[in-house]
Amino acid sequence: YENKVIGWIRVSRSISPTVDTLKKIKIIIFITTPLFIFFATLSSLFLARRALAPIDSVTKTASEIEKGDLSRRIKIPIANDEIGRLARTFNKMIARLEDTFNREKRFTSDASHELRTPITIISAKAEAALTKSKKIEDYRKALKVIIRETKRVSFLLSQLLLLARSDEGKSILNIEKIDLKMIIESIIIEMNDKAKQKNIRLSLTSEQNLVIKADQTFIIMLFLNIIENSIKYNKKGGLINICFYKEDNNAKVIIEDNGIGISDENLIHVFDRFYRVSESRSDKGSGLGLSIVKEIVETHKGQIKIDSKLGKGTKFEVSLPVNL
Structure with a gap:
């Protein structure tokens, strides 16, 4: 019988179990995929909101600062990541701005106070000299006081101008x-x-x-x-x-x-x-x-x-x- 076909054997097996299994997998995929997408979306929203919370805090704080409240600061997250470093840098910047504005207010207030005193003296002496006739010597004394206080005001203004130019970086050196x-x-x-x-x-x-x-x-x-x-x-x-x-x-x-x-x-x-x-x-x-x-x-x-x-x-x- 060498090299001769003497018959055939056909072996078969039912694929019903496999088909059933595939149907079950298909059902599971149809059911779980929407659930997975749903929960994945929720998780993504949660993580995104949590990740963007410091940025939202920066935005809210910036809005409050825009209204004039320079005492506000951003709550710095524990993690030393990009957001944490941004918050620290922002807080330092606001602290410097607050200090600058406070010094500017104090400077303006002090300057007004310093100028008010000599101007009040000049006004009082001038009014007193004009109220009624006085001796020549009294007028001389009043004029000496007015000249002295005028020089004081002029000197103070020159000092303030020098400091103002220095603050603006406009001091020109010869x-x-x-x-x-x-x-x-x-x-x-x-x-x-x-x-x-x-x-x-x-x-x-x-x-x-x-x-x-x-x-x-x-x-x-x-x-x-x-x-x-x-x-x-x-x-x-x-x-x-x-x-x-x-x-x-x-x-x-x-x-x-x-x-x-x-x-x-x-x-x-x-x-x-x-x-x-x-x-x-x-x-x-x-x-x-x-x-x-x-x-x-x-x-x-x-x-x-x-x-x-x-x-x-x-x-x-x-x-x-x-x-x-």
Whole structure:
């Protein structure tokens, strides 16, 4: 029988169970697929809402801030993800804006107060002079007061203008070579009469000349304010020692007195605008002198430090780049 067909065998099996199984799977798919899509949609909405909740919070907070409430802050999520970093950055930005607006309001209020006093005096003296006839000497006294207060207003306005330009970044420096020794010596000569009124000795211990590149007008204003401040708040018979030297590429100027000093609680505010140390409130200064000093130093890319002990004296240390 080799290589010959002698018959056929046909084997078959019923596919009914398989068909039934496929029908059941089809039914299950038809039933579960909509349910899966439904629950997947719900889960997606839940997760999306949860993920976008911080952004919604940012939007709501921004709307409240737009209405003028700068005290509002975003609740920062625990996770340190993109949303968390965005919330922190937003809060820092709002904090800075709030601080800027508060300082602006305080500055405006203080400026109004400072200007109101001399203007009131000028108005009162002028009205008093016009009410009835007076002696020539009385008119002279009234005019002297009016001139004095007018100069005070003019000086205050010039200080405010300088600070306003500095805030806007519009300070224009006229850079030239200046000799620090000549500048400080001229200021000492100018302030000598005021120092003698309190028997205060001004001492310049540095003999060498030190030339730097800076704005001469601003540098004169800088050291004039510091030295005048040291005289104003020094005791009778006090001493103000001034020295300067070159350190690396910087000019260091130290102005030290043995005056009334400043307490630690007041020391951190001495460069604030319109701030007056409580121990010296009897003085009629504008409270802008040291603020201007700091602005001038920073405009020249320098640094200023102050160290003071109550009852022992104050030391200013100014560092200015030799080549600006």
